[in-house]
Amino acid sequence: MAWFRKKEPLAEVDFDHLPRHVAIIMDGNGRWAKKRGLPRTAGHAAGAETFRSIATYCKEIGLEYLTVYAFSTENWKRPPEEVNAIMGLLKRYLLEAIEQMERDRVKMCFFGDLSPLTAELRALCEQTKEISRHYDGVQVNICLNYGGRDEILRAAQTYAMDCQEGRADPNHLTEENFSRYLYSNGVPDPDLVIRPGGEVRLSNFLLWQSAYAEFYVTDVLWPDFSKEELRRALASYQHRNRRYGGVTLS
Ligand code: FPP
Numbered sequence: 001m002a003w004f005r006k007k008e009p010l011a012e013v014d015f016d017h018l019p020r021h022v023a024i025i026m027d028g029n030g031r032w033a034k035k036r037g038l039p040r041t042a043g044h045a046a047g048a049e050t051f052r053s054i055a056t057y058c059k060e061i062g063l064e065y066l067t068v069y070a071f072s073t074e075n076w077k078r079p080p081e082e083v084n085a086i087m088g089l090l091k092r093y094l095l096e097a098i099e100q101m102e103r104d105r106v107k108m109c110f111f112g113d114l115s116p117l118t119a120e121l122r123a124l125c126e127q128t129k130e131i132s133r134h135y136d137g138v139q140v141n142i143c144l145n146y147g148g149r150d151e152i153l154r155a156a157q158t159y160a161m162d163c164q165e166g167r168a169d170p171n172h173l174t175e176e177n178f179s180r181y182l183y184s185n186g187v188p189d190p191d192l193v194i195r196p197g198g199e200v201r202l203s204n205f206l207l208w209q210s211a212y213a214e215f216y217v218t219d220v221l222w223p224d225f226s227k228e229e230l231r232r233a234l235a236s237y238q239h240r241n242r243r244y245g246g247v248t249l250s
Contacts, residue, residue, distance in 0.1 A: 019191030019237055022058070024090035024101035025205050026051060028197030028221030040086035046223035052154040057227045059106060059138040065187055066140050067111070069205050075145030076116075090144070094124040098131065105137035111183035112146030113154070141187065148207030155181035174183060184209055188210070192237045196222045196229070214240050 026047055033043030051068060058066045060211040071086055097108060108128040114203045117125070117166075125144070159181050162168035168177070179185070202210065216233040218225075241248055 011232075011239070013231050013234045014238055015061055017238065018061065018063055018234065020063075021067065021188050021190045021192075022063060022233075023069075023188040023190035023193045023206055023210070024054070024068040025069045025193070025195040025197075025203060026222045027195060027199060027203075029223060031197065032221040032223040040082055043223060044082070044086050048093060050225050053104065053227070054225065054230060055138065055140055056104075057153060057230060058140075059104065061172075062137050065190075066138055067143065067184075067187075067190060067206065068140070069143045069146065069203075071112075071144050071146070072204060073145055073150050074204065075115075076145075081120045082214045087118070089141075090122055092249070094121075094128050097128050098124070100133050101128070101135070105132075107135040107137060107139040109139060109141045110144050111141050111151070112144040112160060113150065118147060131196070139187070141184070146183070146205075148165055148202070148204045151183055152208055162247070179208065182208060189213065192216060192233065194218075194230075194233050196220050203247050212244050214242065 003004070020145050029047040030040040030044035031043070032046060033040050036042070036100075042217055051070075055066060055068075057133075070090065075086070076083060097104075097106070110125050110129065111241045113124055116120050155178065159168060159173075159178065163170050189211070190206060190213045191212055192215075193206070193213045196218050198217065200217050206213075214237050218229060218233070
């Protein structure tokens with residue numbers, strides 16, 4: 001797998017032909033903190049800063065959609081201090097986002113089952129989503145208590161109920177119809193999935209939506225992920241030949 005992880009050259013990005021949708025698995029916060037003799041929570045705090053700067057950069061370059069994996073359905077298994085610290089960082093980010101929304105015009109959405117979150121956090125998610133509903137800057141989708149399998153199961157359940165009650169007909173089920181039942185309803189599939197932190201796996205992230213996404217892995221840990229790293233990923237994406245299962249005729 002060494003070829004996969006070699007550092008991509010810092011090639012020019014063609015900003016007129018960006019992918020529409022970039023999704024990021026923000027991994028490596030814990031290792032970043034450990035390397036510095038800091039608690040894991042310090043890694044998440046640094047990761048939240050990186051998220052701010054990358055989201056702002058995505059807005060500046062005119063990316064349409066950015067989706068980040070902030071908290072998975074499996075992350076509840078972490079020690080309560082760590083879970084609380086991540087929830088605290090999210091709360092802080094959402095409060096700031098509300099203050100700056102009019103200026104930034106970032107559209108905020110959430111993918112995941114928000115019901116186990118505190119009432120306060122749920123209300124902040126709802127508020128940011130509602131205020132930014134008509135904004136035209138980058139759309140930032142934060143995956144919170146999100147799992148790809150969980151998303152597909154919930155969609156299947158709602159779809160089955162719609163069939164039972166006559167709102168849907170299983171004889172006419174298509175991929176397009178089914179994808180309307182997912183959290184990502186209305187959002188185009190990600191073109192590029194970036195995973196910092198060096199692990200080469202999807203970790204239950206956007207399983208349905210990533211079917212034809214290009215994958216970019218770097219050893220750089222998320223808190224160290226910079227605009228330059230994002231440009232590397234974008235340039236690498238622009239050199240790929242996407243065939244969607246077909247062939248390229250020369
Ligand atoms: C994975 O790294 C990271 C997480 C589970 C949490 C991500 C959360 C943030 C970046 C902060 C809050 C987010 C927002 C949107 C404000 P890890 O801890 O598994 O890293 P490791 O693999 O090095 O242990």
